[in-house]
Amino acid sequence: MMTDSMTAxxxxxQLARNGLYRKIADAEFVATxxxxxxxxxxxxxxxxxxxxxxxxxxxxxRGGFRxxxxxxxxxxxxxxxxxxxxxxxxxxxGETVLRLSNTEYWLLGSVxxxxxxxxxxxxxxxxxxxxYPLFCNDSHAWLTLSGEHCAAVMxxxxxxxxRAEVFPSGSIAQTSVARINAIVVSHSVGGKAVFSLLFDTxxxxxxxxxxxxxxxxxxxxxxxxxxxxxx
Numbered sequence: 001m002m003t004d005s006m007t008a009x010x011x012x013x014q015l016a017r018n019g020l021y022r023k024i025a026d027a028e029f030v031a032t033x034x035x036x037x038x039x040x041x042x043x044x045x046x047x048x049x050x051x052x053x054x055x056x057x058x059x060x061x062r063g064g065f066r067x068x069x070x071x072x073x074x075x076x077x078x079x080x081x082x083x084x085x086x087x088x089x090x091x092x093x094g095e096t097v098l099r100l101s102n103t104e105y106w107l108l109g110s111v112x113x114x115x116x117x118x119x120x121x122x123x124x125x126x127x128x129x130x131x132y133p134l135f136c137n138d139s140h141a142w143l144t145l146s147g148e149h150c151a152a153v154m155x156x157x158x159x160x161x162x163r164a165e166v167f168p169s170g171s172i173a174q175t176s177v178a179r180i181n182a183i184v185v186s187h188s189v190g191g192k193a194v195f196s197l198l199f200d201t202x203x204x205x206x207x208x209x210x211x212x213x214x215x216x217x218x219x220x221x222x223x224x225x226x227x228x229x230x231x
Contacts, residue, residue, distance in 0.1 A: 064134030
């Protein structure tokens with residue numbers, strides 16, 4: 001269900017169209033800085049969402065940096081730095097910093113601020129050398145799985161064991177999901193535990209269908225972003 005502060009919009013009228021807007025036409029959309037995100041669905045079922053819910057987070061802003069000075073740049077922005085590659089940290093504001101290698105970091109935006117733009121993510125002047133922006137906002141789609149059966153769903157599509165005792169919050173796997181290269185992150189969005197999947201945007205609709213089909217065994221459903229917002 002949309003909150004009182006949200007205003008419904010038509011995704012085809014936004015600056016950038018949501019890549020799934022025809023496929024999820026029964027959703028109610030709200031505006032982000034440049035696009036629109038599915039906030040809720042006409043047939044929302046909280047019981048089904050607790051089993052497994054698939055949410056499109058692609059319209060939420062994100063960015064990345066690569067180079068020896070990247071960690072210093074993120075620290076200057078007041079962001080935490082994961083200790084090792086393939087680790088993630090989530091801030092009090094709901095942003096998540098991913099460390100993908102010794103010198104590459106991605107920043108996933110918060111669901112509490114849909115007005116953020118890519119420029120806001122890079123709001124401070126870049127270092128003069130050894131820090132370069134990565135345009136993962138355009139190159140990668142972003143889906144999340146939430147609910148008690150997430151690990152079982154991923155077991156059908158990926159060779160990495162993602163049970164909580166093996167793949168706890170803050171873990172990252174750079175792996176293959178349904179034969180597509182993907183980054184899978186265990187973290188929290190809006191206060192709810194999720195797996196975030198980031199992958200080539202050309203597979204946006206394909207991965208949506210694959211994950212929805214894999215979750216159907218457990219009664220999984222499509223869900224809007226408000227399903228991730230803990231009261």
